[in-house]
Amino acid sequence: MSSLDEIGLTWHPAEVIISTFNPDGLPHAAVVGVRKVGELEVGVKVFTDTHTFRNLEKWKGATINLTEDAKLLVRIALKKLLGFSENQLKFARSKMVNAPRVIGLPAYADLEVKEITKEKLSDELGESEIAYITLTVKKIEVAKPFVRPFKRSDFFLIESAVLATKVMKAIEGGKTEEAKRRLGKIEEYKRLCDHIAPSSEESAIIAEIAESLKAMMNQVT
Numbered sequence: 648m649s650s651l652d653e654i655g656l657t658w659h660p661a662e663v664i665i666s667t668f669n670p671d672g673l674p675h676a677a678v679v680g681v682r683k684v685g686e687l688e689v690g691v692k693v694f695t696d697t698h699t700f701r702n703l704e705k706w707k708g709a710t711i712n713l714t715e716d717a718k719l720l721v722r723i724a725l726k727k728l729l730g731f732s733e734n735q736l737k738f739a740r741s742k743m744v745n746a747p748r749v750i751g752l753p754a755y756a757d758l759e760v761k762e763i764t765k766e767k768l769s770d771e772l773g774e775s776e777i778a779y780i781t782l783t784v785k786k787i788e789v790a791k792p793f794v795r796p797f798k799r800s801d802f803f804l805i806e807s808a809v810l811a812t813k814v815m816k817a818i819e820g821g822k823t824e825e826a827k828r829r830l831g832k833i834e835e836y837k838r839l840c841d842h843i844a845p846s847s848e849e850s851a852i853i854a855e856i857a858e859s860l861k862a863m864m865n866q867v868t
């Protein structure tokens with residue numbers, strides 16, 4: 648079996664696609680940061696009001712799927728906002744754990760839940776609860792070697808997506824000023840991305856994120 652080091656997982660979180668089964672047995676995909684916490688152990692922090700958390704609690708299994716495609720990562724993370732769905736992915740049932748994996752990506756690891764601890768959080772977006780989950784690695788497979796140079800546009804896109812999850816939370820919580828402040832940052836990333844990668848797909852997705860968030864904001868104000 649390959650090691651966590653071979654697939655690039657270290658103490659510093661790596662952004663991956665986590666796939667789990669919904670209660671009805673259909674595959675679910677989301678994006679989380681995952682870190683290596685032992686030779687065959689990883690840790691994730693997941694908000695408890697997510698499908699991913701509920702699925703992990705129920706089925707005790709997950710697969711983390713590695714991609715170098717920031718566009719795919721962001722479409723999955725912002726499914727509702729960008730009109731993406733699991734139907735656009737192909738899954739296979741893991742033989743090792745109670746989880747589906749995404750077919751066609753360079754590498755994956757099958758994981759089993761070992762321990763869950765929960766903590767209440769409070770920040771400018773309000774109250775929430777987060778679960779710290781330790782998972783045991785049951786299998787690691789590198790399907791195809793992956794080497795791809797970094798592009799600065801990837802970073803602007805991923806950071807815009809992280810901000811978008813916070814803007815949506817702010818809108819839902821009625822915190823309009825917080826939502827506007829973060830949306831302003833996304834617009835700034837869009838300008839920077841346009842500058843280094845004009846007419847790129849990454850820039851177009853950031854624009855789509857900003858426009859969809861503005862439409863969402865207009866619906867509630």
Ligand SMILES: Cc1cc2nc3c(=O)[nH]c(=O)nc-3n(C[C@H](O)[C@H](O)[C@H](O)COP(=O)(O)O)c2cc1C
Pocket residue numbers: 662676677678679680681692693694696697698699700721723724725805808809812
């Ligand atoms: C780059 C990136 C990293 C993310 N990391 C996490 C994470 O570590 N934990 C988490 O709960 N949500 C994270 N999110 C948000 C989730 O991907 C997702 O949108 C949200 O948790 C809803 O999940 P659900 O589909 O399971 O309900 C991240 C989003 C992005 C764009």
